Amino acid sequence: MAINRFKQEFGEQTDVYFVFNGTGANILSLSTLTHSFHSVICADTAHIQTDECGAPEKFSGCKLLPVETVRGKITPEGISKYLHGFDFEHHSQPKVISISQVTELGTVYTVDEIQAITSMAHQFGLFVHMDGARIANAAVALNLPFRAFTVDSGVDVLSFGGTKNGMMQGEAVLFFNPELSKDTKYIRKQSMQLFSKMRFVSAQFLAYFNDDLWKRNATHSNRMAQLLEKEVRKIPAVQLTQTVEANGVFAIIPAEIIPKLQEKYFFYMWDEHRSEVRWMTSFDTQEEDILNFAALIKSLV
């Protein structure tokens, strides 16, 4: 069973809940850990802060406290400005630190960086949630088993992503302390993430872990990002803005070529003001795609 497969990866005590999508996984995690008078500290670029249309606030009732990031990562120093006002009822009580692995800027937290955050959190009585929508790409980048940089580094709850690494659809929420999750099944149902035919999600995870399919997919997409990096480095008009550590490439490019590129390739603007774009590679990106894409840029600039 898929649940057992997760227990093998993360330890027997792991409590596993399948959900539909990444937003659902994050909301289920945060709602389980909090009351509405709590606050959640996260990167100002975090998916929960910028890409979930306010679902965390709406469903959990909590305040989100954005921290400026360094290369997409939050640090104990950035977090510390919010660690006050405890026991003061006028103040949302800090309860969770949420980090994304891979980050929204394509960078990867090291084990040391994660442990610095989890030990600060636990010292102040906070939990640590990891948004692992791209956790497979992080595991490959770090060349570590999942558990080394999650449960073994002090993470309390993990949104384990599948959709972005080749699954049709499905995510899992893992609680590493079952004390935390005794009401989670009700929250999952009330948050509309329970599915009568959940076997269609769990079955995908069995295939995903089988034969290290997840690893082959993530290794491939990370490699494609490196190839893309290598190719666009050759083009002077393209200025890379982040180190390429997983499957994302961030670059400032001439604004006028963006619409022409987007006619042929789907990607998001990252920062309109700076003309910065985000290029993501995936399990089904082909070398040829990369080479053609780089060639198109070259021809346009």
Added chain:
Amino acid sequence: MAINRFKQEFGEQTDVYFVFNGTGANILSLSTLTHSFHSVICADTAHIQTDECGAPEKFSGCKLLPVETVRGKITPEGISKYLHGFDFEHHSQPKVISISQVTELGTVYTVDEIQAITSMAHQFGLFVHMDGARIANAAVALNLPFRAFTVDSGVDVLSFGGTKNGMMQGEAVLFFNPELSKDTKYIRKQSMQLFSKMRFVSAQFLAYFNDDLWKRNATHSNRMAQLLEKEVRKIPAVQLTQTVEANGVFAIIPAEIIPKLQEKYFFYMWDEHRSEVRWMTSFDTQEEDILNFAALIKSLV
């Protein structure tokens, strides 16, 4: 495209939103139609009242007002007791009447019954939502096109179910007046029902409508329910409690045989006090299943 297919069935003005599951479809419908100070009138047996773990209240903030049912249906008379207190701020303002087609008791509203409710609703400035988790079974039972007993009968918003009639997973919410749904896309995202690979839902609907697959499935499951009814009528210890109009059979049976039946067949208790059970047939029920099931009952009583 799947959206066009829905427009063909329900009219060009139909605004279509795909979602994950039935609870999500109902919450998206109700949240679009209401503010939190509104109330929603529904059957005391309605899925939104008894089977969604309070998701409607949690997400919409509205009060649900349960009406006693007659054979699973609510009536203008039952509804009328809640149609007061308009404009009085101490009182949740009635805004939606929600009916289920097929009802939770396996019965089917006639066109006349639906029109009686929709005209009462519109007279008082309320909307009508239909929970169509089993709408295919209703269409077959009524032998009418979908639109005859929905948009053409005054229904404003429809949760159109697919999962219970053979789809892997997926539902659609149909707004018959696009004025109502101008913010629905945000509500879908915030309610965690948006899916990055929504094509896996919409593609299923294409197959579902193609060649009337939906009709074949629903015709079959309705027929299986009739067969089950016929078989269990032969057993004196089984007392049918509802007319069999779609794919559900409700019966009072000796309490002591229920655990033994459930060892071999999955079904829910409907009313423990009365020893009433609910048997649902589906697209993949076989005649032989029915006959074996009836034989097992006979051997147990």
Added chain:
Amino acid sequence: MAINRFKQEFGEQTDVYFVFNGTGANILSLSTLTHSFHSVICADTAHIQTDECGAPEKFSGCKLLPVETVRGKITPEGISKYLHGFDFEHHSQPKVISISQVTELGTVYTVDEIQAITSMAHQFGLFVHMDGARIANAAVALNLPFRAFTVDSGVDVLSFGGTKNGMMQGEAVLFFNPELSKDTKYIRKQSMQLFSKMRFVSAQFLAYFNDDLWKRNATHSNRMAQLLEKEVRKIPAVQLTQTVEANGVFAIIPAEIIPKLQEKYFFYMWDEHRSEVRWMTSFDTQEEDILNFAALIKSLV
């Protein structure tokens, strides 16, 4: 201090929170006791069900489950129909039974009736909340100290009303088990019921308890209701619909005289269909008011 005065009345372990109004007191009580996936069982006439514009659902996220009343009271039999589905995640989990003392129909629960409800509740792991907006009138009617029919009868949380018995404004929420209320201060702030000059509420309670002012007020208003009952019994066109046990009189009167009465006296329609009205007496009602009011009715019929 006012808090100590409450501890004298209800026991040392009582945890006291002042709030602005009755709705705030009820919401603070219910939100403290529940998660959003819980349900609250109450009378179908309860203030929380009919007169708070959905504030309980909006703020707590819970489902309210209305029970038909007998003379304004709910009974273990009525409650029992909702005591199922425990541990089943599709079902809002019953967590609180809320009763009103005095009831919304002017009747008063006896100690035995309360104990029957609290022992049923505790047997199923539920809490009992009492909406005591008119608790002073109940204490006078029962001729018992407050604690006899609250904490000593198993009530867990009490909304203790002041406004309706002569205070300018202010209510208190009393938790009889301080384990329950460890987060209440945050919920009070987040529910907008904390007041920077709360001393203006607490000071009123000191005056209220001093010299038994509360008792004199409530005794007077109950007596005025009895006088009103006596006077209108003399008028054949007036049909009393409830026993007069506290400070409310319910009667069916000819519909055509209601607007004329309301020109001179403020009162609410209770049930428009039956032409039933609700007349409340208060600490400042004068005998002469009653006699004049009865005389006016007589002259109108």
Added chain:
Amino acid sequence: MAINRFKQEFGEQTDVYFVFNGTGANILSLSTLTHSFHSVICADTAHIQTDECGAPEKFSGCKLLPVETVRGKITPEGISKYLHGFDFEHHSQPKVISISQVTELGTVYTVDEIQAITSMAHQFGLFVHMDGARIANAAVALNLPFRAFTVDSGVDVLSFGGTKNGMMQGEAVLFFNPELSKDTKYIRKQSMQLFSKMRFVSAQFLAYFNDDLWKRNATHSNRMAQLLEKEVRKIPAVQLTQTVEANGVFAIIPAEIIPKLQEKYFFYMWDEHRSEVRWMTSFDTQEEDILNFAALIKSLV
């Protein structure tokens, strides 16, 4: 009537709602203007962001987007970083800019500064809310009628404070476009801010406006702050951190004297890390209080 008095000050079209407290006034304002998928842009020091225990998120469901301030004020430049993602359903839709007048740092927006914000807001389809908990102090500081820097400067909704300038308790929410507030009465009730004896709030406002009592109070407290500023400027160990424009004085003082000062005088720490304190003067501060307070500091350093 108090409502008419507000109409005289702010214009006939003003729609007035009395509420209990400042948090209630802000939540009623924001909830009226938004759906839960909207966001509210405000100062990172705003009362709604730091001092309301998450009530805005809990009740409105919206995301709050904090802007760094310049002397307590937000600017169009700071706001602009959030003015993107319109029409993109993954993104909370910006809908309100909320500013505090007086700011939380004791500074006062000029008319030009307010107009710069309101015209940017309206250009993007946003509303402007003003948290006027200390609006009387601002009017005195600016020497302008209330309407000059509110409705006449493009503000859409105003929380008009009374409690902090001498009223026992009470605030008003003013909508300058009655189209906006057609549902506000329901939201007030559902947010627990309706009071059965609201006359005790409105009557205070009559007295407040009568004879310019509000102006005398605010003039006095502003003058006391100037006196305090003058006195502490004489003490080298005290470093003022903000210009004194209304009734607040912010200063960095030696950490070791703070507990001793707080033994005799009540004030809040503003920033523990910097040893920065906030001293507020009020309608009942006496010159002697100021002189004694300054003398105590002198004696302690």
